[in-house]
Amino acid sequence: MDPYDDTQSSPYDTLENARRARQVVTLCNRSALYSAALAGLLSVIVVLHYSPYLLSALVVSAAMAPLGLLNRRLALRGRHDLAGQLQFIALLVLVAAVGLLLDGFYPILAPGFLMLIADAGMILKPHHSYGIAGAAGVMYLASQVIHGSGFQGAQIPEQLSTVMIIIMILLSFSLVASTNIRSTSDLRRALDEATYNLIQANRKLKQASEMKSQFTARTSHELRTPLSSMIVFTDLALRDAYGPINGKLRSALTHVLTSARHLKAIINDILDLSKIEAGQLVIAQEEFELSRLAEAVQSASAALAAEKGLGFSVLVSPELPPHLRGDESRLAQTLVNLTSNAVKFTEHGEVEVRIEPAGLDRWRMIVHDTGPGIPEDQFETIFQAYRQLDGTASASKIKGTGLGLAITRHLVRLMGGTIQVESELGQGSTFTVELPLAAGVPVGEGPEPILAR
Template identity: 55%
Template sequence: MKTESPFKARSPYLAAELARRARLIDAVAKAGVYVAIPINLAVIPTLMVAYSREMVAVTALCLAMIPCCLLVRQLVRRGRVDPAAWFSILGGMTILFLNSQLVASLNPLLVPGFLVLIIAANLFLRPPYPYAVATAAAGLYLLERLMRLGGLAAQENPIAADVFLTTATMVAFIFVAFLNQLITSDLYRALDDATHNLQEANRKLAQASELKSQFTARTSHELRTPLSSIIAFTDLALRDSYGSLAPKLRDALTYVFNSSRHLKDIINDLLDLSKIEAGQLQMSDEAVSLPKLVEAVVGVAAPIAAEKGLKWSIAVSPDMPHEFRGDSSRLEQILLNLTGNALKYTEKGSVSLSIDRIGSERWRVEVRDTGAGIPEDQFEAIFQAYRQLEGTASPSKVKGTGLGLAITRHLVRLMGGTIHVDSTLGKGSTFTVDLPLRPNGSAG
C-alpha cells in the first residue's frame, strides 16, 4: 500500500494554486495548437518555393508543436502539472533555438520568444524555478552569439524568413493578448471562487450560531422552570412553612437555596447572551424609579460587602431626576453586574457606586474598587463572553461564567450608551457607564 510522505504540503492554498497552474497550462497548450496551425500554413508553401534541408527541419519542428501541445494537455489531465510545465517551456525554448540555428534570418525571433517563455514560466512554475528558466534562456542566447562569432552561422534564407517572421509576429500579437486575457480571467475566477467560499462559510457560521442560540434559549427555559420550583419550595422550608427545621437540615437547605439561586443567575446570563447573539433581546421603555433602583442594588451589595469586611458606599447626585425613561430591570442588571463584579474580586478596601448627571441629556454610573486591578492589554478581553483573566482573581479563587461584563456591554450599547474601564494593577479598577437621560413623559 502506497503511503503519502508526511513532509508533503497539503494546505488548501497549495491545492488552489496547483489547480490555477493546471488551468493556465492547459489553456495555453490548447492555444498553442491554434498558434501552430497558421505558422505551419505559412511555412509549408514557403518550403515549396525555397526548398532546402534546413527548411525541411524548420517545418518539422513547427509541425512538432502540435503533438507537443497535445501531450502537455494529457499530462495536465493526469495531474502531472509540473512535468507538463517543464515540457512546454523547455520544448518551446528548444524549438526556438534550433530554428535560429537552422535559418539565420530567424534570429530576431529568439529574444522575444524567450521573453514570452520566461513570462509563462512565472505563471506555470513555483518559485524559484522561473529563475532557472531565465538562466537557461540567457545561456542559450549566449551560446547562439558565440556560435555566430565563431563562424558557425546558419544558412540565410531571406524569403522563408520573411514569410515566417511576418506570420509569427502577427500570431504573437494575438497570443500575447490571449495570455493577458487568460491571466485576468483566471484572477476573476479565483476571486469569484474565494468570494463564494467565504459567503458559504459565513452562511454556515450564521446557521450554526442561530442553532446554538436556539438550543441555549430552549435549554435555559427548560432548566429555569424546575429550578424556580426548587428555589420557591426551599425558601418556604427555610421560613418554617412546613414546620421547624433541625440546625443541620437548615444549613443544608440554605446551601441548596443559595446554590440554586446562583445556578439560576448563570442560566439567566446564558439566556440573555443567546438572545443578544440572535438579535432578539428587546429593551422596554418604561418609567424608572431611581430610589427603587438604588434600593435594589444596596439590598444585594451591602450584605456581600459586610460579609467580606469591605467598605461599601453609594452616592447619588441631587441633580439626578427621581424618575426617567428606560428599562428598569436591565438597568438594575447592569448595576448589579458591575457592583457584584467589583465585590467579587476585591478582598480588602472598598467598593463604591456613584450616579451623576452629565449635562441635560446624559447620566453616568461609576463603580470603583480597590481590587487586584486589570492589565491594560486585557481591557478589551474582559468584555468578551466566557473570558476570565488569569492572575487577577481574588485569593478566594471565586470564579464566574465570564458572561457578566459581556452582557453588560451589550445592554449598555443597546441603550445607546458607552462603557469603559480604567485600572491600575495592585490599586483597583473603575468602570464607567454613560447612558442617555430621558425625562419621564418622553416615551419613544
Template identity: 45%
Template sequence: MIEFASVAAFSDLHLSFLERLVLTIGIAVNTIQANRRTEELLAQSQRLALELQEQSAELQRTNAELEDKAQLLSEQKGNIETKNREIELARLGLEEKAQQLTRASAYKSEFLANMSHELRTPLNSLLLLARLLAENSEQNLTPKQTEFARTIHSAGSDLLSLIDDILDLSKIEAGRMDVQPTEMRFSDIRGYVEQAFKPQAEEKGLDFQVEVSKDLPTTVVTDAQRLQQILRNLLSNAVKFTDAGTVTLRIGPAAENVVFDIPALTNARQVIAFTVVDTGIGIPDDKLSLIFEAFQQADGTTSRRYGGTGLGLSISRDLARLLGGTITVASMPGQGSTFTLFVPDVLAPDAVVAPLPPSPARAGLPSSLLMPPPEMPKPPEGPATPRLEGATVLIVDDDVRNVFALTSALELHGMTVLYADNGADGIRLLAEHPEVDIVLMDAMMPDQDGYETTRSIRRNHRFVDLPIVFLTAKAMPGDRESALTAGGSDYITKPVDLDQLIELMSSWISGSRHEENQ
C-alpha cells in the same frame, strides 16, 4: 525640339538628309525616353516589391502575434470558464453553508428556548418549595432543617443565575438581544443600588457609598433593564472581591479629556460615567483584557478563593455596546479596581422588540428592587392592601411539580386552587367554575398550548376581562410579546419570585373586583 540653321539656303539633298535624320533622332529620343521610363518603372517596381516584402514580413509578424494573442485569449477564456465554474461552485457552497447556518441558528434558538423551559420548570418547583420550607409557617422544622431549605433555595438561585447568564450570552452572540430606551431618573438608580447592595456591603463590614454629581440632568434615556444588569454585575464583583474598605459608585459626566472611538459616545450631547471603585484584591495587568472574555477570570486556578463563572463582565461589556457605550478598567493588585461604564445621555431607539423582564432570582434580590420593563401592561388600580383570601385561581400547567408547589404556596394565602393539565380541560373547568378570579397559564403544553388556550378563552365574552397571567419557563425574545398578543394580561418567567407573584395576583384580582363593584 532641334533647330538647324544655315547661312545659305538648304538644298534638296540637305532637306532630304535632315528629314531622315529627324526621324532617326526621334526614334533615338523615344528609345531613350522609353528606356528611362522603363528604368523608372523598374525602380518603382523594385521599391514596391521591397515594400510588399516588408509588408508581407510585417503581416507575418502581425499574424504570428495575433495567433499568440488568440492562443492567449483562448487560454484566458478557458481559465475564466474554469474560474467561473469554481466561483459558481463556491457560491453554491456558500449558499449551502448559509442555509446550514440558518438551520443551525434556528436549531440553536429552538434548543435554547426548550432548554430554558426544561431547566426553569423544575427550578420553579424547587425554589418555591424550598422557600415554603424555609419560611416554616407550621413551625414543625428545626432551625437546622430551615437552614437546609435556605441553602437549597440559594443554590437553586445560583443555578438560575448561571442559566440566565448563558442564555444572555447566547442571545447576544446571535444578535437577538434588543434594547428599549426609556427615561430613568438618577435618583431611582441611586435608590435601587443602595437598596440592593448596601445590606450586602454592611454584612461584610464594607463602607458602601453612592455619589451622584450635581452637574447631571435629572434623567438619562437608556435601557433600564440592561443598565441595571451591568451595574449589578459590576457592584456584585466589587462587593465580592473586597474584604475590607469601601465600595463606591460615582455617577457623573465623563471627564472632558476622555477620548471615545464609539460614534454613539462621540455624537452624544453628554456622556454619563458610572464608576465603581473598590479597595479589593485588584487585578494584575496581564489579566485586565482576559477578564472580559467569556468564562475567564483573573484567578482561574482550582485554588481560587472566589467562585463564579466568569460570564458577568463579558455580558456587561456586550450590554454596554448595545447601549452605545463601553466599559474601561484600571486596577492595581492589592489596592483595588475601578470599572467605568460610559453611556450616552440619550440612546437612540434601535430596537423594535422590548427586552425580556429579568428573573428576580437572577441576582438573588427581591423583585421590588427591579424596575419594571417598558410597555408591560399595568394591573388595574385596586385597594391599597389587596387580599387573596377566598379568591379562586385556575392553574393550567402540565407539570405536576409546578402545580404542587404553586398550590401549596397559594393555599397558604387562603386561595382555592383549581388545576388542569392541558388547555382543553382548562377551558372546561373555567366554564364550570365562573367564580374563578384569575388564571395562571403555562405556555408550553401538549395538544393545545397556552397561547391557543388563551385565545379560545378570550373569544368567550364572559372572560374578556378575566386576568390571565402567563407563568412560564419560556424566556426567549418574543415569548413575552407572544403571550400578551394572545390575550394574556401579564407575563412572569419561571422560576418565579413568590412575593412578586402574590403582589401581582393581588393587584389583578383586586382591580377586577373593584371594576365589578362599580
C-alpha cells in the same frame, strides 16, 4: 494552520495547482499544434528555396510538436511545473532559432520573448517564471552577439516573409489571449465556488445558532418554572409558614434557597445571552428615578460586602437630573453585575460605585474596587462569554459562568454606550460605563448625593 509553514497545504494551493496543470496542458497542446503548422509552412519554403538555415529552422519547428506532446504527458502525471518550464524554454529556443536563421525575422525576437515571459507569469509559479525571464534574457543577449557578428540567415522572398511574420504574430497573440481567457475563467470559477461554499457555510452556521438559541430558551423556561416553585416553597418554610423548624433543617434549607437563587441567576444569564445572540433583546426607553438605580445596587451588594468586612458606597452626583429615560432593569442589571464582581473578588478594602455626568450629553457609572486587579493582556478576555479570569492574585475561590461581563458589554452596546476597564495588579480595578444622557421629566434641582455604606 500556520500560513508560513511550507509543509502544509491549503485549499487555495489545491485549486492553484489544478489551474496551473490545466494551463500547462493547454500550452503544450497549442504549442504542438502551432509548431506543426509552422513546420508545414517551412517545409514548403524549403522545397522552393532550399537553404541549410531553412532546414535547421524546419528541424527545430518540427521537434516542437513531439516535445509538446511529451510535456503534456508529463503534466498529466502531476509534473506540470517541470513540464511548463521545459515547454517555455523550448518555445524560447524556437523563437530564437526562427529570428536568427531566417533573414528579416530578427525584429520579432524581443516582442516574442516578452510575450512568452508574460505567458509564463500567468501559468507558472512566480519563481519559475523568473527563471524563464532569466533564460529569455540570456538567449536575447546571445542572439544579439551572434547577430552583431554579421551572421545572416536564409533569404526568403519579401512577400512570403511578411506573411510568415503576420502568422507568427497572430499565433503568439492567440496563445497569450487563450492563456488569459482560461486564467480569468478559472479564477471566476474558483470565486463562484468559494462564494457558494461560504454562503452554504453561513447558512448552516445560522441554522445551528438558531437551533441552539431555541433549545437554550426552551430549556431555560422549562427549568425556571420548577426552580421558581422550589424558591418560593423553601422561602415559605424558612419563614415558618408550615410551622417551626429546627436549626439543622433551617441551615439546610438556607443552603437550598441560596443555591436555587444562584442557579436561577445563571439560567437568566444564559437566556439573556441567547436573546442577545438571536437579536431578540429589546432595550426599553422609559422614565425612571435615578435613586432607584442606586437602591438596587445597594440592596444587591451591600449585605455581601458587609459580610466580607468591605467598605461599600454608592454616590450619585447632584449634577445629574433625578429622572432619566432608558431601560431601568437593564441598567440595574449592568451595574449590579459589575458591583457583584467587584465585591466577589475583593478580599480587603472597599468597593465604590459612582454615578455622575460625563459631559453635556452623556453620563457614566463607575465601579472601583481594591481587589487583586486584572492583567492587562486579559482586558479583552474578561468580556468573552464562558471565559474565566486567570493569573490574578485573588485569594477568592469563587468561580462563575463567565457570562456576567459578556452580557454587560452586550447590554451597554445595545444602549449606545461604551465600557472600559482600568486595572493594576495588586491595586484594584475600575470599570467605567458611559451612556447617552436622556433626561426624563425635569424636576427642580437634583437631590443631595446618595451615600450608602
